[in-house]
Amino acid sequence: MLSDLDILMVARGLDGLLVMGxxxxxxxxxxxxGNVHFERALIYKPVGGETTLIHGSMERDNAADTGYRLVDRDQVYNAYEYLKRHDGNQLDASVHMLLDVLRDSGMQGTVGFYGTQDVGAGWTLLNNLADRLEGIDIKGEFGQTLFAEARATKDSRELAELAELGRRTCTVVHEVEDFLTGHAVAGDHVVKEDGTPLTIGDVRTFLRGRLQLQELAEDHQTIFAQGAEAGVPHNAGTNSVRLRTGSPIIFDIFPKGRSGYFHDMTRTWCLGHAPDHVAEAWSATKQLFDEVMARFRVGEACASFQAQACDFYEGLGHPTPRTHPGTHEGYVHSLGHGIGLDVHEGPNLSLAQGNTDVLQPGHVITVEPGLYYPDQGWGVRHEDAVALNEDGELVWLTNYPAELVLSMRG
Structure with missing residues (x-):
């Protein structure tokens, strides 16, 4: 959680931190x-000290809303003045400005650097900065960084925001279901009022309109894939594909709210009826999901849930990442992941070497078992997002029925 930053900094031997971008x-x-726009901002914080935001003059009202100590970049660290001093050399000007910021911050010792920038530009900037620093060692982290660990557990404000995102997402899913089932069927195809086939592109157009009404956005394309395309987990689906009865559809929706936080859920649907082999695979997958959730509690090892999924599917004769690393059929991925400001963040329900995470209060995780056989023309997946609140109680963020077959009303 954000309130844990000082504790996490001490544990990592950091005397301060600086965030850029x-x-x-x-x-x-x-x-x-938060959900406030800044360009080329800097934030620094000494361990145990206050947080300072360096912002542009045009964003001073936005900055006032953060509650941080503020410094107007254009008045104190004016980029044009630094460029004048260095004859237009952007690298030297940027390094000079950061040297001044770090001097004025009073931070000494080991300072962690964070934020997002082009990899090559960041490497060049920090190497040049390190060569000119005195009394400060730059530290970069890889993998489970300070902020990755802080963000893995959500506070009550974040949990409330994620619950609201879940409610809005489920509203959209219900509207899409109602849109689909309201269409008529001609032969084995779903058709519109004029008798032309309903396509994935038609569904996507409807979906985007409903997302907009709920103030949700696609960060990247929602997965609405049918048949063989549903057999490849991240195949988004081809817009020109005509919807057919009895062919499994994987609908994986992961919209982003205005706050920047994500929801993530998946339903597998068959319109009208389901083939026996698809119904059997879906029932097994839902059984596994229920068995996992029965032991989903604080203190359980995250890796143990992936082991449980592999045990279950292997017992039914399916390949898994444990028996067939890199497999394209059977159970092909990990069981779940955290969600927050990224749609995939920690903790992870995987058997990756080094995954020692255990479930904690504040964790928000998706659980998504699935089976995939693209060469046979099908895939199934079921995914809900859940949280462990600050008291360690399990809270369902995805409140939506689990039904494979949707009856057509048109």
């Missing part, structure tokens, strides 16, 4: 400033 597309900066 725009707030857009930069989850660490957004985590600190």
């Amino acid at each position: 725009d707030s857009s597309g930069n989850p660490v900066m957004q985590y600190l400033v």
Whole structure:
């Protein structure tokens, strides 16, 4: 949680931290400033000290809403003045400005650097900065960074926001279901009022309109894939594909709210009826989901749930990542992941070497078992997002029926 930053800094041997970049597309900066727009911002914080935001003059009203100590960048660290001093050399000007910021911050010792920037540009900037620093060692982290660990547990404000996102997402899913089932069937195809086939592109157009009404956005394309395309987990589905009865559809929706937080859920649907082999696979997958959720509690090892999923599917004769690493059929992925300001963040329900995470209060995780056989023309997946609140109680964020077959009303 955000309130744990000082504790996490001490545990990592950090004397301070500095975060760089725009707030857009930069989850660490957004985590600190909320749903407020900043360009080329800087935030620094000594361990145990107050947080300072360096912002542009045009964003001073936005900055006032953060509650941080504020410094107007254009008045104190004016970019044009630094460029004048360095004859237009952007690298030298940027390094000079950061040297001044770090001097004025009073931070000494080991300072962690965070934020989002082009990899090559960031490497060049920090190497040049390190060569000119005195009394400060730059530390970069990889993998489970300070902010990755902080963001993995959500506070009550974040949990409330994620619950609201779940409610809005389920509203959209219900509207899509109603849209589909209201269409007529001609032969084995779903058709519109004029008798032309209903396509995935038609569904996507309807979906985007409903998302907009709920103030939700697609960060990248929602998965609405049918048949063989549903057999590849991240195949988004081809717009020109005509919807057919009895062919499994994987509908994986992961919209982003105005706050920057995500929801994530998946339903598998068959319109009208389901083939026996699809119904059997879906029933097994839902059984596994229910068995996992029966032991989903604080203190359980995250990796143990992936082991449970592999045990279950292997017992039914399906390949898994444990028996067939890199498999394209059977059970092909991990069981779930955290959600927040990224649609995939910690903790992870995987058997990856080094995954020692255990479930904690504040964790928000998706659980998504599935089976995939693209060469046989099908895939199934079921996914809900759940949370463990600050008291360790399980809270369902995805409140939507689990039904494979949708009856057509048109």
